[in-house]
Amino acid sequence: MDGVPDLVIELALLVLAISLLLTFWRLVRGPSLMDRVVALELIASLVAGIVAVYAIGTDAPEIIDVAIALALVAFLGAVAFARYAERALRP
């Protein structure tokens, strides 16, 4: 066996894309703002996963830096959204 088989990489990318679509459905559907924040965080995680699989598939290790940046930004975004919602939307 020489590297991860191409079929596995392609199937993994397909399945992750389907997961992204399912999560996007929740992002559109809501119903509350916090549901959307959760969906956004999951989308960032899934995109980091896609980056990882793509790095394996194309033998390009430098793409991993993108996943690091993505994980950082997603965390800051989720915390900022939550703080904003807590201040602005409290009943």
Next chain:
Amino acid sequence: MNDLLATLAVVLGTALGLLSAIGIVRMSDVYIRLQVASKASSLGIALLMLGVAAHFDTLSVTVRALMVVVFLFLTAPVAAHVIGRAAYLTGVPVSDATKVDELAGAYDPDSGRLAGKRQTDDVGGHTAADDG
């Protein structure tokens, strides 16, 4: 051996990613979705990064993959807690299937801090008065 480990990690990590996406569509309220999204996806990304580390098998890539995993495991619980707290304080309703809401009445609605005493009568908690 490394290729087998990388393939296995990619397959399992992808399956966990799909599971968390199915969970976030199927679960009934924001708090349960939060559990699914933070736990399953953390393990899924960790497995994918294990796959990356096993596939490239060089020090620099392994350290970067490890950085992603450590950072994810540090931030995912914090983010989940902050989001869950914001959801509860902004009055997102819990699912109809929820039997016990132990936080009911525990938050001071003005300051958003824990008030220190709970309304034990509607939670059914065990208090000193039960023993007497």
